[in-house]
Every structure is written in C-alpha cells, then in structure tokens.
Amino acid sequence: MTQTPTASTEFDPALRKLVIVVVLGAIMTILDTTITSVAVNTLGAQFHTPLTTIQWVLTGYTLALSASIPLSGWVIVRFGPKTMWIVSLLLFITGSVLCGLAWNITALILFRLLQGFGAGMVMPIGQTMLARAAGPARMGRVMSAVAVPAMLAPVLGPTVGGLILGHLSWRWMFYINVPLCAIAVLAAIVLLPPDPVRDHDAELDLLGLALLSPGLGALVYGTAQAGSGTSLTDVRVAAAVLTGAALIGCYVLHALRKGDAALVDVRLLRDRNFAAVNAMMFLYIGTLSGLMALLPLNFQTVDGDTPLRSGAMVAPLGVGAIITTLLTGRLADKYSPRLLILAGLPVVLLGFLALTRPSTGDIPLLAILFVIGLGHGMIMPAAMGATYQSLRRTEIPSATTATNVGIRAGSSFGVAALLVLLQRNTGHSALDASTFTHTYWWALAIGAAALVPALLLPRRPVTRS
Template sequence: MTVLDSTLVNVAISALGEDFTTSLSTIQWVVTGYTLALSMAIPLTGWSARRFGTRTMWLVSLGLFIGGSLLCGLAWSVPSLIVFRVLQGLGGGMLMPIGQTMLVREAGADRMGRAMSIVSVPAMLAPVLGPLLGGVIVDHLSWRWMFYVNIPFCAVALLAAVRMLPRDTERDTGARLDLLGILLLSPGLAALVYGLSEAGNGTSMTGARFLGSAIAGVVLVVAFIVHAIRKGEGALIDVRRLSTRAFTSATGGFFLYSAAMFGLMILIPLFARIVRDESALDAGWLLAPLGVGAMITMLVSGRLVDRFGGRWMAATGVVIVLAGTLVLTSLDLTTPRTVIIGAMFAVGIGHGMIAPSLIAMSYQGLPPTAIPTATTGVNIMVRVGSSFGTAMAAVILQIAIRDEIPGSSGGLNEAATQPPALLTSAFTETFWWTAALLLAALIPVLFFPRRRHALRKGPTTL
C-alpha cells in the first residue's frame, strides 16, 4: 500500500483540484509532499532500527502510515491534505526498508534470492496497479477512498505484526543520531527528487527550480558522503562498509535500471493517450502485461539466484528487457495493440529476473551488522534512480516533440493537437534513449564479482 500510494493519487489530481477549487500547481503538492517525505524518511531507517529495534520501528511506521491515510481521507482543505500526506509519507518511507531489513536478517545467504523475490512483488505491481485502481475509485467513488482503502490492509498487517513478529531483544540504546548527517542527507535527497520531479513535470532543464534544487541536492549529498567518510561508524550511513565491489556494482546497476524502467512506465501510457487517443483505462492496461510477466519469473528467479548466483540472471534479464524496448522503438500508427502488449510482457519477464537478483547481490560479502545500512543505500538508489528516469524520459520527449514540430513548446497538452505521425517519431526517439540506459545498466552488472560471498547467518546485532 505504501508503494501503491506513490502512483494512486496521480490520476485524481484534477478531481482534487476541482473539489478544493484550487490551481494545479498547488494541488500537485499532494503528490510531491508524499514523495519528498518518503525520500527524507529513508535515511533514518538504519539508525532507528539500531536504536529502537526493527519490530518497534515497523509498528511505529505502520501506525504513522495508517494515521496519515485516515487523516488524508478526512482532510477539509488543501493545506491539511498536504500536511497529512507528509505524515503518511514519513511512515511509508521507512516501512519498505525496515521490512526488507527484517527479511534479509531472517533469510540468511541460502534464501536471499527467494526473500528478495517477495520484496520485489509489491514494488513491481504497485506502479502498474496504481493508475488502474485510482481510475476506478475516481470514476465510481469519492477521491477520499484512495486513502481509506489503505486502512483495512494495513490494520491487518499491524495486528499480524503485533502477534507474529519476535520482540526486539537486541537494541543499541547508546546509538546516537548523526544530526549533521541527517541535516545533510535528508534535505539533499528531497532537493534532488524535487528537482527531478520538476523536470519530469515539464519544467525546462535550465529552469531555476530544476537547477537550484538539483545543484543544492548534489552539494548536500556530496557533503554528506565526505562527512560520513570522516565520521566512520557513527555516521548516519557508514559508507565505508558499503565500499565493496559487489554493493557498488549491484546498486549502480539498480540505479540505471530503475531509471530506464520508470521512464518506460510513463512513456507507454502517454503514447497510448496522446498518439493513439486511447482512454486512460485502456492506456493503463498496457502496463498490466509487465506485471504478469514479472510475476511469472519472480516465482523461480529467486531460487535460481540462491543456487547459481545473481550475476548472469540479472544480465539475462537486462537483455530481455532491452529486446522488449527495442520493439517499442519501431512503433507507428498501424502497430497492433498486441505488439505493444507482447513487448511489455517481455519487459516483465526480464524484470522478474533482474530485481531479485540485484537486491540479493547488493548484500553479498557484507556482515550482518551492515544490513540496515545496505538496505537504506539500496532504497535511496532506487528512489533517486526512478525519479531520474521519469524526469529524463519526460524531458527527452519534450525536446523531441519540439524538434519534430517547429515552434512547439513540447508541452503534452499542445502535443495532443498535433499530427500523430510526428508525435510517433518523438516517442520512438525517446524509447531509443531508454534502450541506451539499459545498455549502460548492463555494464555494472557484468562487473559483479564472480565469486559469490555468503551473508553470514546467525545471531545478529544491529
């Protein structure tokens, strides 16, 4: 539900604007506030898990998410809705990495691939199902049900956690929060994600908001890395522990792959809506084969990773996704819908091989005490990579539309009134850039060390 909420509200922006009688630029903060809160909460995961225990922080985070969801449904104004979305995001931002940390600790080296397959299923299906579920709710119910729908699912999870999760027996009550680290990293990530989202929303790459946010984000993140290297073990994220070839190559590949995948996931619905003039629901259904394909391979890829290692599994998956993307580079007005569905199914087949492999590979060779730090690092790379990919796809498409249609601003509303043949060329050009990102992702994956290092299993100390 936390991942689903990242995309669920997107389709209700216009309905929210009409209900609260406010501008699009204002109501957009309902989405942006949640995304920024997610990004700022992730760095706190490692420290909070050490200090208070994973079970405790899971319950607290889930409680924040449920409370935020309820308050969002009851919101009486735009400012109240934005504030409650931030509260919801703060809880949701820690849920995935904390849950992932618990799974990794319990799975051990022999079951790492299978555990990561479980983690990857909701992360894969939520972006696909979000627009579909959001469309159904907006069309047939009040927008408030987009938030109420979280409550029963998360309430069951909360009750199950209280009853089933083992109590925290190992806490480092002396663990101090790296205040300078949090003041550098959390705002830095938020600034980066905000700048990239501005570019993805159509802002020029030379615009003040994009440049200011992106530069500030890069400066703060670099300053944090310098600070963390100097501080060492007491840093918010001990980056020295992550300076292994396995972690660097796995997370580097994940960053580039996430960028390509999320770029692809915004281009397909846009192509269907703008070029083929299909309904929002029909456009959303084009992403469904991706989820189906991923589910098929995720059922077996985790076990294969545990047995043979993830290097060639991930590389094969990237090649399959690349093959599906290359089919999309030749789309035109006469391309049958079945061809697009087949290409997205192939992309899903490849994705189901890649995601569990790369997550499992990122933990190899790390001691158990580094698990929270590694989990935080993986989630940060995925968050920034997905934002980068969305922004890159949107900006390249905007530039391609301007090149194809002289005098055009490249805006999507204006593009919808232009000849579909010209727009098709702009989309296929952008698909080629996505294919280039996939090729780039293959490089760090192939550099992953041949020898498979085991994650030590047994009593762990956070």
C-alpha cells in the same frame, strides 16, 4: 563442495511468518504511490483548486517518503526493527485517516506528508528484517516475495483508484488503507519475535540527516516537476536538481570522514559485490523509471489516451514481472545472481529495442511491455538478494538504507535524463511519435550501460561472517 544444511535452505515457520508480515505492510504503502494518480481532476473539482496545486498530493507523498528513507538504518539500530515497523505503519494509518478527513487542499497535502513519512521507512525496515532472518541461502526467495508488492503498484494502483472514484467518494482512496494496514500491524504484534538488543547509545548523525534527506527530497522534487510537464529550464526544476545533487555530494564527503557513525556508511561501496549491484540498479532502475515517465506521456500526447487508460496500458509490464519474480526467487538461491541478472537484462533491452520501432498498434505494444516485465522480474529479486550477499549482519541496516537511497537517486536521474533528452529532441516543435522513438534509443543506451557493473558481479556467491 560442502552441502548447506537443510535448516538454512528451507522456509521455516518463523521465516514464513516474517514474509507474510512484510508483504502485508508493504503492499498498501507502495500502492499509494500510484493509487491517487487518477484522482487529480476529481480532487481539483472537489477543492476548487488548480491542478498545479493538486499535484502536490502526489508529489508531497513521494517527497516525504524519500526524505524518511535515510532515517531507517538508525531507527532500526536505536529502537529495534519490530518496534519501528509497527510505528511506521501506525504513522501511515494515521496519515491515511487524516487524508480521508481532509477539509481543504492544504490539510490534504500536509496529511499526505505524514503518510509518506511513515511509508518511506516501511520497505527498508522490512528488507532489513528479511535479510537478517533469511541468510544467504534463502535470500533470493524472500526478496522475490517482498518484490511482488512493488510489481503490483503499476498494475493495481490506477485501476483501484479508478474503481473507487467510479463508485465511492475520493476519501475511500485513503480509508481503504486503514483495515488492511491494521491487519498488518496486528500480524506484526502477534507473529514477529521481540526486538534484539538495541543500541541505546547509537547517536543520530544530525549533519548527515540535514544533508542527505533534503538532498534526496530536492532531487525527487525536481524530477517530479519535470515529469508533470514543467520545462527543464524552469528554475524550480534546475535549482532543485542541482541543489539535491550538491547536498548528496556533500553528504558523501561527510560520511567518508565520519565512517560507520554516519547516517549511511558509504564505505560499504568498497565491497566489490555491493558496489557493482548498486551501480547496476542505479542505471537500470533509472532507465526503467524514465521509461515509466515517458510512456504515459507518449500515450496521452501522441495517441490521445486519458490518464486512466495510459496508466492501464503499462499494466502488462507489472504482470510479466510478477510471473518471473515468483520463479526467480528460488533460482536466485541455487544459481549466481550474476547469471540471472545477465539473463534478464538482455530481455529488457530487447523490449527497449522494440519500442524504438514504429508503432503498430496496442496489441504489439502491450506484448512489448509484457516482455520488458518478464526481464524485470528476473533482475530485481536476484539484485536485491545479491545486495546482502557479502555483508555482515551488522552492516545490513546501513546497506538497506544505502540501497534504497541509491534506487531513489537513480530513479530521479533516469526521469530527468530521459525528459531532458525528450525536450532536446523536440526543439521548438510539438511532441510526436518520432520524438519519443528517438528518446527510446537513449533509454536503450543507458540501460545497456547497466551490463558493465553486472559483469563485475562475482561469478560465485561470496559470503562473509
């Protein structure tokens, strides 16, 4: 076997700088998906607005974030990754400042849309820059670094939000982004190399954008409404989910005809490795997202916990994930991603199985979530690295966009599926522990289905020039 050159396996200074830049930029945009979750009551009292309207502060950010993801592949090719990385962060900073200055709830919701639009492109652009710079031999380590901010969100978001509300004005939940993201912008200007040659002739697939962004947004909106307690038979939920699924289906047909000129090239799914890892992540992320929607609901309705405490109860999952993420990155560069994914999935499923047992108190539950986190941290860096394993450099922007769209769609699917099953198990009675336990069995079954595409991953790394 030919030994890979040292230069391609070690972290050189340029790659270290790139990792620092991406982590600095990503951490606050991800944190903002959860930091405001504890402020619903505070904002309702501040603006004398019902909670159904205040929920749009959370939902609007998520919708705008989802809608901007499909644009990321095209803007990278057309304007360059460094330029668009800085532009995305500046949009996020501008939205944050305006949110802090908001004079009424309408203004706050509109500014959250701007903030979310910038945030949606940050992670795909960052992943593209890392994948291009790292190459196959270092992919696991760089992807584990960028995965850490995602693991921190459920741990730090509600906690930081609660601390700010306890000691400062709610406006500081948004102002806190400004100095940290300003450092990220300055780091990008100083540390990132100039953009490569841009394709000034790259045309934007307007029809694809008109189908995919609203479709993804509608899907996310429908599941967000269901997650906030709206009945699944409500027209807002059913119409949004069905419309979103139909628009995404129409986009797939359009993209197959348009080929590599499509907003996201779905023909990448013909690559066995890319298709298998994305199918695995669709099912796995869907199950985990559904579980993250069920657990706080379980804690609040059955145990009587406050929203802040129910959010803090999930923190061990993030802690466990961070521990193994930091270890898995290096292993993913030495061993097959398939091996690590198939090692992590049973750990997660073991945690799911433990959730189906009668509750024995907080300590065992925290231990179960910690174990799930350990498995999660083994899976994600390996899966993110495997995504690019067999792709050409020119395919990376579209592949990154496709993967992020798939993760969003999978998350929406998982939340909707488990909430449908929860309501079906409930019938006309109130939610109780047995209802949640039965639904956790379904989470276990859907999560176990992710083993099938994981087994289809190549046993050895496959690379293309």
